[in-house]
Amino acid sequence: MSRSNDPEYTSDQDAAESNGAAKLGSIYVKEAEKYDKSLVESWRSDMDGMLIFAGLFSASLTAFLVESYSSLTANSADTTVQLLTQISHQLSAMANNTTYTPLAQEPFKPATSSLVCNLLWFISLGLSLACALIATLLKQWAQDFLHRANMRSSPVARARVYSYLYDGLKRFKIHVIVDLIPALLHGALFFFFAGLIAFLLPVNELMVAIVATILGLAIGTYMFLTILPLVASNSPYRTPMTNTFWKLYEQVNNAWRPMDCHQDLVTSPIENMLYEAQKPAPSRED
Incomplete structure (x- = not known):
């Protein structure tokens, strides 16, 4: 058996x-x-x-x-002043036996x-x-x-x-x-600074220029840190938008590369870092 x-x-x-x-x-x-x-x-x-x-x-x-x-x-104080002014003019006209025609008030904008x-x-x-x-x-x-x-x-x-x-x-x-969560918070900060520029615009041009310069430097630094991992895969800096820019970067590259040269395996900056880390490099072998 x-x-x-x-x-x-x-x-x-x-x-x-x-x-x-x-x-x-x-x-x-x-x-x-x-x-x-x-x-x-x-x-x-x-x-x-x-x-x-x-x-x-x-x-x-x-x-x-x-x-x-x-x-x-509308400012209630300004509205009160306008009403008191009209009443004063009307009383003056009545005292002088004249006719007072109040001006039409434009709606507040x-x-x-x-x-x-x-x-x-x-x-x-x-x-x-x-x-x-x-x-x-x-x-x-x-x-x-x-x-x-x-x-x-x-x-x-x-x-x-x-x-x-x-x-x-x-x-x-x-x-x-x-x-997405830090991206929302970063967007909130940028909208705040943009609103601050609009808030200071009727106040002082110098203050607007200072805030606009700070905002421009912040946006420039943010974009630099976003794109840096696409150029240097071992960069410790990144932003929540890095993955989005990576996908756009890969789509543009694949559109210009021949079909047999497409690298479909590398789908994120992390995978690109792992791929680059496996390559032999004299600086890391010493």
Whole structure:
């Protein structure tokens, strides 16, 4: 009789395969748990910093909005002065037996600089609050991710859950959301400075020039740090817009390169850094 038909041999073989799968699952779970905890902790620390900054920034911006919002409505003091002036002229006309025809009052129109300033600042406040909301949701998603990954005690089951959930992270591009949060906050800052220029425009031209220069330097530095990883893959500097510019850069390159020269494997600055790190370099071999 063949050993493959022996029930005891088959049982021992199944037990050995089960033990092997359990050991392999334990190793996978250990590494996956270490990676996922590190990833979630980095998200949490980033989100905590974003929430603190967004809260302080929103509070400061609200103080500016309280001051600037009054310029969008008619000043009650000016309206009172106009009414008193009309009454005075009418009384004078009655005393002199003359007829006084009040001038038609034009409806109040806020200055263009006030409209632009308040528009930019309200957009900035909206972006800051959206950043805080998404950061709060992301912290909840990260906590829920770890909770669901540890719901099963079997190493094989946990390994499958870890793989399934991580595939969900990649499929629904949660990394894009992680990069979106600081991008919203950066956008809120730029809108704030642009609104500050509009706010100072009717006040003093020198102050406008100083703020505009600071804003121009900030935008220039931001764009430089965004593009630098595309030129130097080992650059430690990057911004949330780096991945977007990388995709545009790759699309332009692929449009001009022959079809057989397309590099479809390099899809992000991180993968490009790993690819460049594998190349032999005399400076790193010394």
